[in-house]
Amino acid sequence: MALSNNLTAILNLIAFLCSVPIIASGIWLAAQPDNECIHLIRWPVVLLGLLVLVVSLTGFVGAYWYKETLLAFYLCCMAILIALLLILLVFAFVVTRPDGSYDVPGRGYREFRIQGFSPWLRNHIVNSKNWGAIRACLAETDVCSRLTSRYLSADQFFAGHISPLQQSGCCKPPTACGYSYVNPTLWENPANPTADPDCYNWSNDQNQLCYNCSSCRAGLLGNLRKEWRKANTFLIIAAVVLIFVYVVGCCAFKNAQTEDLFARYKQGWA
Known part of the structure; x- marks a missing residue:
């Protein structure tokens, strides 16, 4: 015993x-x-x-x-x-x-579509009534501000392997919008942006960026x-x-x- x-x-x-x-x-x-x-x-x-x-x-x-x-x-x-x-x-x-990710030509990172993730994640995280609080919380973090010190040129940024939250994302406009790179969180408006609503939701205001974008929600799910x-x-x-x-x-x-x-x-x- x-x-x-x-x-x-x-x-x-x-x-x-x-x-x-x-x-x-x-x-x-x-x-x-x-x-x-x-x-x-x-x-x-x-x-x-x-x-x-x-x-x-x-x-x-x-x-x-x-x-x-x-x-x-x-x-x-x-x-x-x-x-x-x-x-x-x-x-x-x-x-x-x-996995809601997809390849972007000429980029070292992938971008994300919210429709590619599971219904549970979409319904309980990004489509919930809590998204306003989540968005405000994300904007207060240093997730995006860290990019400006990490990447000093467009070539470095486009070849970088950045997180889904940053690359999809919340910190930059979607690649399909055709914005011109100035720095990781500052982009010049194209003459004729695509019809994607995210292209119009992007703002160079560092407190706004693309936190109102559908791609930001997709990036959050990609991170999770x-x-x-x-x-x-x-x-x-x-x-x-x-x-x-x-x-x-x-x-x-x-x-x-x-x-x-x-x-x-x-x-x-x-």
Whole structure:
């Protein structure tokens, strides 16, 4: 029984370590400039990681001092948390699977169309009543102002691999509009702009830029997709390890109970 309990305690330490990349992924997502403006999806990953941390510590205490009630509580809660993590992963994969990007001739970056993203992202992020607050929040960040110090010439800018939020985007007019480059956030109006409404929504006012453009919304979704895809890599690894730890922990718990019953049976015959 001591061997099974020690194994379960070690496994719970591994589960505790698994909570670290989950929490770190959540904090990294929440710290991104675009996620700071979207409160809907900022903290679920962090909260889930903290719950895994607390539950794994509970399992360690239960295994080390063999508190059967705590171990049962740990196994029940960990099963729920693993299920929630898997649901989150599947959901994130489904809603970020469509990619609204397209190639732009002569550019090192891609631009984005809002119609190319999943309906859930469009309906709950950029088409929601919260877009006015999101737009104002984005305008207050340094997402666009950083471009002017990073790119000193048109050739550098057009060959650069800038983020979807900047390239699609919020910081410049769409390439199809035919605006002439002055600097990354200052463009000269063409004589005959295309009929795309974004071409008329662009403003050289540094507080306006293209934050009212449909392409800005598409760039935001492109950024979210890119960030969640990166975070999913660490979450998938954590989920695989947690599932392995949970299965082995269940076996160890069952063996401990069997050993305990066998010991009581022997005492009864002694």
